[in-house]
Amino acid sequence: MSWWKSLSRSNIFWALVALAALLVFNLFFTPNFMRVTIREGHLYGNLIDILKNGAPIMLLAIGMTLVIATKGIDISVGSVVAISAGAVAVLIGGDLAGNPKYPILVAMAGALLVSVLAGMWNGMLVSRIGMQPIIATLVLFVAGRGVAMLFTNSLQLWLYAKPFAILGQGYVLGFPFDIYIVGFILLVTYLFTRRTAVGMFIEAVGINPTAARFSGINARNIIFWVYTFSGLCAGIAGLIVCSTVMNADGNNAGRLFELDAILAVVLGGTSMNGGKFYLLGSIIGALIIQTLTVTIYAFGVPADAAPVVKALVVWAFSLMQSPRFRLTIAQAFNRGRVAA
Amino acid sequence: MKRMAGFRNLPMFVTLGLFIVMFGTGSIAFPGFFSVQNFLNLFIDNSFLLILAVGMTFVIISGGIDLSVGSVLALSGMVTAKLLEQVHMSPLLVIPIVLAMGTALGLFMGYLIQTFELPPFIVTLAGLYLARGLCYIVNLFTIAVTNPYFVAAAHAQVFIIGTSFLSPGAIVAIVVVLVGFFVSRYTKFGRTVFAIGGSEQSAILMGLPVARTKIAIYGLSGFCAALAGLVFTLYTLSGYGLNGSGMELDTIATVVIGGTLLTGGVGNIFGTVLGVFVYGTIQTLIVFQGTLNSWWTRIAIGFLVFVFCLLQRLFESRKARAAVRGPLTQPAGAGASQG
Numbered sequence: 001m002s003w004w005k006s007l008s009r010s011n012i013f014w015a016l017v018a019l020a021a022l023l024v025f026n027l028f029f030t031p032n033f034m035r036v037t038i039r040e041g042h043l044y045g046n047l048i049d050i051l052k053n054g055a056p057i058m059l060l061a062i063g064m065t066l067v068i069a070t071k072g073i074d075i076s077v078g079s080v081v082a083i084s085a086g087a088v089a090v091l092i093g094g095d096l097a098g099n100p101k102y103p104i105l106v107a108m109a110g111a112l113l114v115s116v117l118a119g120m121w122n123g124m125l126v127s128r129i130g131m132q133p134i135i136a137t138l139v140l141f142v143a144g145r146g147v148a149m150l151f152t153n154s155l156q157l158w159l160y161a162k163p164f165a166i167l168g169q170g171y172v173l174g175f176p177f178d179i180y181i182v183g184f185i186l187l188v189t190y191l192f193t194r195r196t197a198v199g200m201f202i203e204a205v206g207i208n209p210t211a212a213r214f215s216g217i218n219a220r221n222i223i224f225w226v227y228t229f230s231g232l233c234a235g236i237a238g239l240i241v242c243s244t245v246m247n248a249d250g251n252n253a254g255r256l257f258e259l260d261a262i263l264a265v266v267l268g269g270t271s272m273n274g275g276k277f278y279l280l281g282s283i284i285g286a287l288i289i290q291t292l293t294v295t296i297y298a299f300g301v302p303a304d305a306a307p308v309v310k311a312l313v314v315w316a317f318s319l320m321q322s323p324r325f326r327l328t329i330a331q332a333f334n335r336g337r338v339a340a
Numbered sequence: 341m342k343r344m345a346g347f348r349n350l351p352m353f354v355t356l357g358l359f360i361v362m363f364g365t366g367s368i369a370f371p372g373f374f375s376v377q378n379f380l381n382l383f384i385d386n387s388f389l390l391i392l393a394v395g396m397t398f399v400i401i402s403g404g405i406d407l408s409v410g411s412v413l414a415l416s417g418m419v420t421a422k423l424l425e426q427v428h429m430s431p432l433l434v435i436p437i438v439l440a441m442g443t444a445l446g447l448f449m450g451y452l453i454q455t456f457e458l459p460p461f462i463v464t465l466a467g468l469y470l471a472r473g474l475c476y477i478v479n480l481f482t483i484a485v486t487n488p489y490f491v492a493a494a495h496a497q498v499f500i501i502g503t504s505f506l507s508p509g510a511i512v513a514i515v516v517v518l519v520g521f522f523v524s525r526y527t528k529f530g531r532t533v534f535a536i537g538g539s540e541q542s543a544i545l546m547g548l549p550v551a552r553t554k555i556a557i558y559g560l561s562g563f564c565a566a567l568a569g570l571v572f573t574l575y576t577l578s579g580y581g582l583n584g585s586g587m588e589l590d591t592i593a594t595v596v597i598g599g600t601l602l603t604g605g606v607g608n609i610f611g612t613v614l615g616v617f618v619y620g621t622i623q624t625l626i627v628f629q630g631t632l633n634s635w636w637t638r639i640a641i642g643f644l645v646f647v648f649c650l651l652q653r654l655f656e657s658r659k660a661r662a663a664v665r666g667p668l669t670q671p672a673g674a675g676a677s678q679g
Contacts, residue, residue, distance in 0.1 A: 073461070075589075125646070125649075129649075129650060129653055130653055130657075131649045131650075131653060132602050132603065132649075134405070134461070134602065135596060135602050135645065135649050136649070138589060138592065138593065138596075138642075138645055139642045139643075139645050139646045139649070140642065141589060141642075142589060142590075142593055142638055142641050142642040142645060143638055143639045143641070143642025143643065144642075145635070145638055146635040146636065146637075146638035146639035146642070147639065149633070149635040150635065150639075154633050154635060250635075259465055259468070259469075262461075262462075262465070263462075263465070266462055272459045272461065272462060273459075302476055302480060304473070304475075304476035304480065304581060305473045305474075305476040305477045306473060307469035307470065307472050307473035308469070308470055308473030308474055308477065309473070310466075310469045310473070311466040311467065311468075311469035311470030311473065312466075312470070314462065314465070314466035314469070315452065315463070315466050318452075318456075318458045318459075318462050318463065318466075319452070319456060319458070322456040322457060322458055323457075324455070324456045324457050325456045328456075
């Protein structure tokens with residue numbers, strides 16, 4: 001029983017259970033949900049779609065995990081997605097023949113640079129000026145979409161440069177290309193945080209910044225780079241979003257993404273109070289959100305009404321993670337047992 | 341003590357100064373800008389934002405946050421339109437139903453936050469999703485409001501000075517502001533809200549009804565959001581699921597510009613009103629200017645939030661330095677303080 005106890009108490013456990021439950025539910029109630037077919041050498045099916053469409057949120061969730069681990073929050077990521085998409089679209093240009101204005105790689109690097117700068121701005125406000133994270137990133141959340149609109153001159157830019165489409169629409173070895181990007185970023189982040197002391201530093205800062213500083217950790221720099229990294233992740237997500245639809249819409253690109261990303265992190269077991277973080281948990285969290293969305297659609301619920309289910313899941317999930325709630329339930333059980 | 345109070349209200353006076361400068365600049369630059377009506381328009385065009393912001397001020401003073409208000413506004417508009425137009429209920433019934441619905445949702449979220457110690461950010465985020473989704477369950481498309489009472493109220497003009505008028509929605513907003521100010525300053529509930537924001541632990545030790553008050557705060561915010569939804573329906577004469585999206589953050593921004601500290605414990609309803617005025621004036625200026633696109637509003641608001649937070653940080657660090665003047669001076673750059 002002790003292994004069960006330790007497993008069921010691990011923070012990633014509930015996320016896995018939820019994901020498994022969702023998949024099992026779909027196995028029984030959604031016809032063809034699990035079917036993956038091969039067409040034109042690509043894998044097709046709901047499961048592949050979940051991976052493919054979940055990629056931007058997964059990327060954001062990776063960056064957000066580290067931010068939340070330092071007891072911070074970055075609500076600007078959705079706007080940074082729009083900024084990155086706008087920047088890359090402007091740099092590639094809407095040439096109908098598909099000739100990019102600047103080489104595509106240069107354009108992508110430019111967009112990522114802008115996103116990193118956005119992240120640095122957040123990091124500076126939080127770590128150097130000492131603003132509250134939610135407010136510091138609120139600045140860019142509010143202004144960011146305006147900046148994106150300035151880039152594209154308030155137009156929706158359509159792109160025709162074919163090679164750029166690979167990012168969001170391409171397939172490699174049967175799998176969507178963007179999944180490899182997520183895998184790569186996840187691997188690098190994992191190695192960098194878990195195979196070096198950086199992960200521990202981040203957790204230390206999240207648990208007690210003052211204590212972390214007294215034990216010789218440069219808390220300010222850790223915080224600064226964590227936000228910068230979140231900006232980079234948002235930038236990459238922005239490239240994928242733009243490439244998927246070959247369009248940059250400063251108004252709607254990345255809309256509500258910040259909320260999904262935060263949700264993914266929390267579902268994955270990382271506490272909003274900072275401290276221990278679970279990168280893999282956040283990825284699972286993003287998958288839960290995406291699976292939930294697909295499930296809801298499969299049941300013919302209008303896309304716009306889907307958030308209702310999302311909300312109920314979030315409430316149920318945060319309750320399960322609340323120590324107070326667990327205690328209440330446990331007490332209710334015990335009382336029942338004594339009475340019996 | 342008196343100096344301390346002035347110190348705390350300084351951000352509010354800065355906002356007041358900013359508002360006067362902005363309104364003055366507009367009056368000099370654009371003919372027809374300076375008029376009583378243009379000032380009253382700030383109330384008319386931002387009536388729903390004012391109501392939301394009053395509720396939000398209470399939440400933020402208590403150290404919490406409510407992200408659901410924009411969606412609850414949309415939901416109450418949607419339910420109002422549905423009940424009036426498709427169920428053909430009397431407005432006398434619809435209004436209390438909608439207000440009760442918003443309050444109940446707020447109380448429920450407050451209950452989750454208080455009883456199970458869940459983070460307000462997450463609970464109200466889910467509230468945002470829930471209300472937004474429910475809008476589309478009520479109806480997928482816009483419902484136009486043609487109920488004669490609502491239409492009459494929407495077009496009604498209450499003359500204040502000469503031909504300058506206020507709309508009924510604006511009057512509701514003004515009443516909410518006045519009641520909000522009174523409650524925050526002169527009632528047990530209001531003082532408890534400040535105490536919770538200052539230090540929840542101390543508030544509990546002082547024997548204040550912390551649990552009850554915290555739940556009530558979110559109920560109040562839900563009530564304000566529902567009321568704002570009714571006023572918004574009057575303003576647009578329709579219910580639509582996309583209404584008020586992003587308004588929660590606009591509301592938070594105006595509260596911050598008004599000088600309320602996000603760390604809780606410090607805030608002022610009149611400051612919030614000034615924050616809404618500044619927000620509204622920026623929009624009016626951009627409309628009068630004509631060539632700037634409306635996206636500059638977002639950038640300007642973002643910039644103002646930045647400036648005001650900078651200001652708040654400045655005051656805080658000054659206060660901290662004044663407090664620690666002694667042998668135990670904090671080392672330079674005392675770490676990044678996190679909320």
